Amino acid sequence: MPELRNHTFDELAIGQQAESKRTVTMEDIRLFAAASGDYNPLHLDPAYAAGTRFGACIAHGMFSGGLISAVLAMHMPGPGTIYLGQSLSFRLPVKVGDTLTVHLTVANKQPRRRQVTLDCLVLNQDGKTVVTGTAEVIAPAERETITIATPALTG
């Protein structure tokens, strides 16, 4: 099982970056539908989606929000991070088979509360901006390494 080490407030530098890549599958969309309760056929029914302006099933907008939050929680700052807030601007639809890259950049640090602002950018495989946003977190004070397990789903 993989191990992940966090980045403490003191270790983070303004301009520091992290990224993570994910190719979107229909199963990802089904998982997000089940987790969120959003079973809109635009996301799940290819025949319905073909008749919309999008022409094919698209991922939930908040799916990209989930990808951003995963990079915050797993990579930068990583384990021990407290999530305070997030803004998201949905710019382009995401289709099955698209490969998204989440880019996070440390934009500001406020030592009083160990608060860190991160610019968030999600690009697709064509380099086009899918989502932009800003995250506010409290970065961890202490170094920590965690072991990652991926539990089976029962559903």
Place this chain on the structure above:
Amino acid sequence: MPELRNHTFDELAIGQQAESKRTVTMEDIRLFAAASGDYNPLHLDPAYAAGTRFGACIAHGMFSGGLISAVLAMHMPGPGTIYLGQSLSFRLPVKVGDTLTVHLTVANKQPRRRQVTLDCLVLNQDGKTVVTGTAEVIAPAERETITIATPALTG
């Protein structure tokens, strides 16, 4: 299979509300972990979570974001809504067994683009505020009724 009807831009009134209730299970958290890729043990490993400030596994912050987006997509405005943006402020942790109620309120309407601003509030079973935020959407122009299916997961 249930049917859902949307609310067009013209039908929506400032102050109009929608709500949806959900009791959070460990399976919901596993689904969100699989969808987002955030397998932080704070969400998934009770023994690890017991040693944190939270004392027990908590849901991903963006899980509540997913619940908000589901009410937008399924109920108000509902099918045909275009999601433009979302802000989220995470106020309190959500634990397994908590019952969350998402409240949406139409706050503003701009006819030029059919753009609607909705205040978003997530409360727990004690009436405490878990998440606040604001959603920006383009409301549908046309009435539409959709049939909701909940596909099985293969994972």
